[in-house]
Amino acid sequence: MTVELNHTIVPARDPQASAQFLAEILGLSVDPPVAHFTPVTLANQVSLDYDQLDDFEPHHYAFMLGDQEFDAALARIQHGGITHYGDPACQEIGQIYHSQHTKGRRGTYFRDPDGHLMELLTRGGTGS
Template sequence: MPAELNHTIVPARDPLASARFLAGILGLDVDPPVAHFTPVTLANQVSLDYDRLDDFEPHHYAFTLSEQEFDAALARIEHGGITHYGDPSCQQDGQIYRSKHRTGRRGTYFRDPDGHLMEILTPGGTGS
């Protein structure tokens, strides 16, 4: 069997609040706790296991969404008053990007309550 990512641990000051934040943006549910983890499982069955930690460096997490899911997530971001950016350095407020290298790919970045840089993006078109 080829290697597959099963889960990753996401450090958070308040795991339940952070899991709810991301799940709300992505239109997912927060799973029941597993030991001291608060998991959010993605469509490909990879789980983000939120774990309480007070001191950590922010990480980057990127999520591929269909065009319709992207539009819905972006609407939830905007409706929630969450600042989003067209670049990973967070300089282009209120923007989305369109990839120059992958036909049709759109995306945007936003910060979660713990400062992690989240990215939502659509699949690239032909040739991506």
């Protein structure tokens, strides 16, 4: 059997609202609750299981998207007035990055309602 990531728990002050926020940006839907978790399942069947917690450190979550899905997600971010950045330090406001190591890779960062740093990136090709 191969080893695969099945799910990860995402702490959130309001799990339903945070799950809905991410699902809308990614063009996904929020799954029915599982116990006290609010899951969002990705195309590779890994789920982000949002769980209510009041005190936590923000985490980083990165999502690989196809070029068309990236463009659509970026449009939803911009249309929603969500600040996005071209760098993980959140200094390059309103930018996307272009990888120097992976030809064609683009990406951007944004914060979710709980302060988690979300990254959207495309696969791109191999570097030259």
